[in-house]
Amino acid sequence: MIKRTFAISLLSLSAILAPIYASAANEPIQPIKAVTPENPDVAELGKMLYFDPRLSKSGFISCNSCHNLSMGGTDNIKTSIGHKWQEGPINAPTVLNSGMNLAQFWDGRAKDLKEQAGGPIANPGEMAFTHEMAVKVVASIPQYREHFKKAFGSDTVDIDRITTAIAEFEETLVTPNSKFDQWLEGDKNALSADELEGYKLFKSSGCTQCHNGPAVGANSFQKMGMFKPYETKNPAVGRMDVTGKEEDRFVFKVPTLRNVELTYPYFHDGEAATLEEAVDIMAKIQLNREFKKDEIAKIVAFLKTLTGEQPKFDLPILPPSTNNTPRPQPF
Amino acid sequence: MIKRTFAISLLSLSAILAPIYASAANEPIQPIKAVTPENPDVAELGKMLYFDPRLSKSGFISCNSCHNLSMGGTDNIKTSIGHKWQEGPINAPTVLNSGMNLAQFWDGRAKDLKEQAGGPIANPGEMAFTHEMAVKVVASIPQYREHFKKAFGSDTVDIDRITTAIAEFEETLVTPNSKFDQWLEGDKNALSADELEGYKLFKSSGCTQCHNGPAVGANSFQKMGMFKPYETKNPAVGRMDVTGKEEDRFVFKVPTLRNVELTYPYFHDGEAATLEEAVDIMAKIQLNREFKKDEIAKIVAFLKTLTGEQPKFDLPILPPSTNNTPRPQPF
Structure with missing residues (x-):
């Protein structure tokens, strides 16, 4: 079992006391908790x-x-x-x-x-x-x-x-202290103007309806293709395989957008090679909206602020097999 | 380029001054150098x-x-x-x-x-x-x-x-401070009686003719099958592929025995699953000798003292690909 505690840095502590934090607390995205x-x-x-x-x-x-x-x-x-x-x-x-x-x-x-x-x-x-x-x-x-x-x-x-x-x-594999979390915790300089505009657009256009919470997603199942069907050769039907219900066809867990800069390619079929492509397709099929090129660029700039500190640990050294250990069968 | 320096611990420093070290210096195996x-x-x-x-x-x-x-x-x-x-x-x-x-x-x-x-x-x-x-x-x-x-x-x-x-x-991937190196550097208690007997047998029966130096091997090419041919389905002919000379058929680089406990299975074809098997075969084909079971056990006990400190470092975090990075082609 795991204890989750808010990572309270000196920065965030002062933020708690500052009025800015009250507004950050009302954001649809919350900082990652340390574990x-x-x-x-x-x-x-x-x-x-x-x-x-x-x-x-x-x-x-x-x-x-x-x-x-x-x-x-x-x-x-x-x-x-x-x-x-x-x-x-x-x-x-x-x-x-x-x-x-x-x-x-x-x-x-x-x-x-x-x-x-x-x-x-x-x-x-x-x-x-x-x-x-x-x-x-x-x-x-x-x-x-x-x-x-x-x-x-x-x-x-x-x-x-x-x-x-x-x-x-x-x-234990959490990634706190992203630029966006620093901003959420009160550091107004953590985001550039473009990144902040990207975040505002991300909110105002409805992305946060599904991509919200500390993981910026991962907390609901949603249909892929709300307004237009998602075209793919991948046969996966998502949640329907679990529930057996036709209404769950193409319903998938909303992926986390934390570290999305690192987790390419995108979607359950991996067919979106770039963040720009993924944002464009999501807007069209989930929000019935066509973003302009500069809007996509700003949203992508925001998404890249969600890259947190990667888990840091020594490469583990594994104990050797013994004479009694069943041998692997690679071929 | 790399600087190699002897790892001089307090222990080995005192060993340098002690008469015991003079005899250790005459051993066919030398301690691993730190890098x-x-x-x-x-x-x-x-x-x-x-x-x-x-x-x-x-x-x-x-x-x-x-x-x-x-x-x-x-x-x-x-x-x-x-x-x-x-x-x-x-x-x-x-x-x-x-x-x-x-x-x-x-x-x-x-x-x-x-x-x-x-x-x-x-x-x-x-x-x-x-x-x-x-x-x-x-x-x-x-x-x-x-x-x-x-x-x-x-x-x-x-x-x-x-x-x-x-x-x-x-x-940088060196493995100093094995039990055997501690013994070489003057700690007489580093080896058990069986391990020390195994080492003496390893020397007296001629293993150190090829397996010597700091790496306990890796410093010469030798024919596999000096007294009896090595039987294998593996078609590799070794050094002959490089020199084109018939006399180099089945001549291979002598492998290091450092960390041999961890590097199973053994030989160029990987056909010896255990150290016991490898020692037995080597004795027969390279030394024309048949070890008894307890002799093999002692040599294996010695070989396991060659396991050194494994390199310790953080798992590296790799920078993400960009939109211009050629994509992998796994299938």
Whole structure:
């Protein structure tokens, strides 16, 4: 479990006392909260597992392969590469700030990060392993068992603990202190004139109806194609796959716009290569509006102010397999 | 360029003054030298490039994919996975301490790390890119150009600078202060009785004829199969591919045994899954000797004392592509 606390810098503290903050508090977007794991040993174990390709059948694909923390928590390709180079069905969403998502996956089929973490491991198109084998691999490594003991009180390894640990690590992956958050917290000079105009346009044209809250999205499911249908060759139908209801066809989780500068390409099919293209299409199909080129440029300038401080940590060193560890089967 | 200096701890300083050190200096293995990059900005840039999958055609494979610094600088699979999941021809050697290699690759076809670094980028079976495209990608990213300016004095991006930077980073990847180095430096309690007996056996049976020096190998080419032929389905002929001489058939660079506990599986074909198996086979084909089970166990115990401190650094954060950056082509 995780404690969320507002990151209160000296700057924001003075902002609390200043009248400006009262108006910032009325903005549709709130600053990112800093996160402290309640159990750092669980998060530390989760970090190792997140980077460990031995959770895949091939021994080559880890969580970090597609949710690469060097690259905004994504893989920056349209759809991901799975076991034996299978072409994934959908764009990998960023893991950054994903603890704020109302549910996980584009269609929200996992209720939380823990439930999500088990998915790719056992998905034949992704890591192509089984939970049983993943547990067997990890349990065969004494140094891992020591970490489980430290984290959970006993050295039992099971999939519940593996996914709990990965989720605990993922909860720490927040990106506070973006230029926009500095502005929200009272630093009027944090945004340029263009960035601020972009934000005003983002609000006044209705983007914040869906992209709001601390994650600037991620808190509702919405239909893609409110005014005009979204044209795509991607067969995903979104929420309908979960609820079975026709009205949920093309309803997807609204993605977070935090760090959107880093999480290209865009949309569930990854077909929008640039932010300019994504803003243009969103305006047309969701708001029935055609932005001019300079309006798009300003909104994009604003969106780039949502890039926060990226999680900073040592590359984890993984404990070696033993003679009893099942070997990977890459080919 | 790199300065190599002996890592002189307080412990080793006192050892220098003690008679014990005189005998340690006569050992066939020497302690690992610490390394300080002459130009940290070049090494820092190299670290980013080392982790950047945009140096591959797919945007998915980086240097770190097969020389994973979480896993002893290897991928821990028999032969590596290349572009579109091609099966590699040979086991990925560790990048750790590779600056000490007399040449690079198993057959020594690259004279140094800089020459090596360009190989996989343009190899159709590995990263499957071209040097021209890699340069185009990196040069399209303003934040990278700033790093080039800082590192090299101008923001020109070319393959020479890219490989220079990667090599400079790789030169820093040394693993000092192993248990065995502590023993070499005078700490008589650093090794257990079994580990010390294993080392004595390793010396007396002739392993140190090839596995010597600071890297415990990596300083000569030797024939695999001195007394008996090595049986393998792997078609690699080693040094003969470079020299064209029949006498160089099955002559390979002697691998370093530093961190050998982490760099499984073993041999150029990756066919020895365990250290026990590797020691047994080496004894038979290189020394014409059959070790007993307890002798193998002691040598393995010694070999595990060669695991040093792994390089410790923050996971690098990579600058985002721009609208002008050529997009990856994974499928």
